[in-house]
Amino acid sequence: MLTVQNVSFSYINKPNLQSISFGLTKGKNLAIIGESGCGKSTLLKAIYGLYDLNEGQIFWNTTEVLGPKFHLIPGMPFMKYLAQDFDLMPFITVAENVGKYLSNFFPEEKQARIAELLEIVEMTEYANVKAKLLSGGQMQRVALARVLALEPEVLLLDEPFSHIDNFRKNSLRRKLFAYLKNRDITCIVATHDSTDVLAFADEVVIMKEGKIIESGIPKNIYNHPKNKYVASMFGDVNEIIFHNETLLVYPHQLKVVSNSDLMVEIITSYFRGSHYLIEAKYGNQTLFFENEQIIEKAQMVFLTIK
Numbered sequence: 001m002l003t004v005q006n007v008s009f010s011y012i013n014k015p016n017l018q019s020i021s022f023g024l025t026k027g028k029n030l031a032i033i034g035e036s037g038c039g040k041s042t043l044l045k046a047i048y049g050l051y052d053l054n055e056g057q058i059f060w061n062t063t064e065v066l067g068p069k070f071h072l073i074p075g076m077p078f079m080k081y082l083a084q085d086f087d088l089m090p091f092i093t094v095a096e097n098v099g100k101y102l103s104n105f106f107p108e109e110k111q112a113r114i115a116e117l118l119e120i121v122e123m124t125e126y127a128n129v130k131a132k133l134l135s136g137g138q139m140q141r142v143a144l145a146r147v148l149a150l151e152p153e154v155l156l157l158d159e160p161f162s163h164i165d166n167f168r169k170n171s172l173r174r175k176l177f178a179y180l181k182n183r184d185i186t187c188i189v190a191t192h193d194s195t196d197v198l199a200f201a202d203e204v205v206i207m208k209e210g211k212i213i214e215s216g217i218p219k220n221i222y223n224h225p226k227n228k229y230v231a232s233m234f235g236d237v238n239e240i241i242f243h244n245e246t247l248l249v250y251p252h253q254l255k256v257v258s259n260s261d262l263m264v265e266i267i268t269s270y271f272r273g274s275h276y277l278i279e280a281k282y283g284n285q286t287l288f289f290e291n292e293q294i295i296e297k298a299q300m301v302f303l304t305i306k
Helices: 040-048 094-098 107-120 136-148 166-182 194-198 218-223 228-232
Strands: 002-010 015-024 029-034 055-060 079-082 154-158 186-190 203-208 211-216 238-242 245-249 254-257 262-271 276-282 285-291 300-305
Touching: 002 040, 015 040, 015 055, 015 211, 029 040, 029 166, 029 194, 040 079, 040 154, 040 186, 079 136, 094 107, 094 136, 107 136, 107 166, 136 154, 136 166, 166 194, 194 218, 203 218, 203 228, 211 218, 211 228, 238 285, 254 285, 262 285
Parallel strands: 029 186, 029 203, 079 154, 154 186
Antiparallel strands: 002 015, 002 055, 203 211, 238 245, 254 300, 262 276, 262 300, 276 285
């Protein structure tokens, strides 16, 4: 089990992490989300042992994670950390990068392991291509395979799909998180993408200004956000003042009806493939809702909350 106890850290004078505490059992996937600069990447680095903490302790089972003051080479051997810069060796091949830390004592097993990992990240056809010739998304996939090579107990991923094309991202996510579950590898993902959270995370931590402001099961937090900031981590959200009550409503929760107390004026419609996202004006507020058909600008419609 990973235990983070009352962790605080600052680079200079401004605190970057403030009294962070949570636990994560073996084999679970935790997503850390929050606005840019909230401390997500700093927290991952602290968990890996790249920083000396101002306060608090971090444990993996009974082993304390210690920083550079205690280790000649920072980082914990049972963890792997994938940063947003990929740190590949540019003049060797994709396969050589993936197998860099694998033993040469059993060459056949090493090649089989490299092939398995390249299949997971969908880079098999690039095995003999030098890393310097790859795109940013391809480099990210190779870097991901490399951190998996020695099969860590804990995997720390910082925006692991940020450079990868959308058409490939979904397939890669499914393969990666299924692999981690099958191997019982504990994973923490710092991300901006709500799909990483809702579809694959067992638990979520929401950060703001270096603090945890909400944590729990993603589905529960999505259905019952305590404020607009929390709700906005999962996509568009409306904060509607209706009958003197402030409501947090996602676009899919608003439906066009023949008559109601909620009448809006259409501003514009955005095609989303399976539906349209409609921008509308309600008094002095702007709100968004989903509809199967386009609605013309300036038209007045009635909405109800599902």
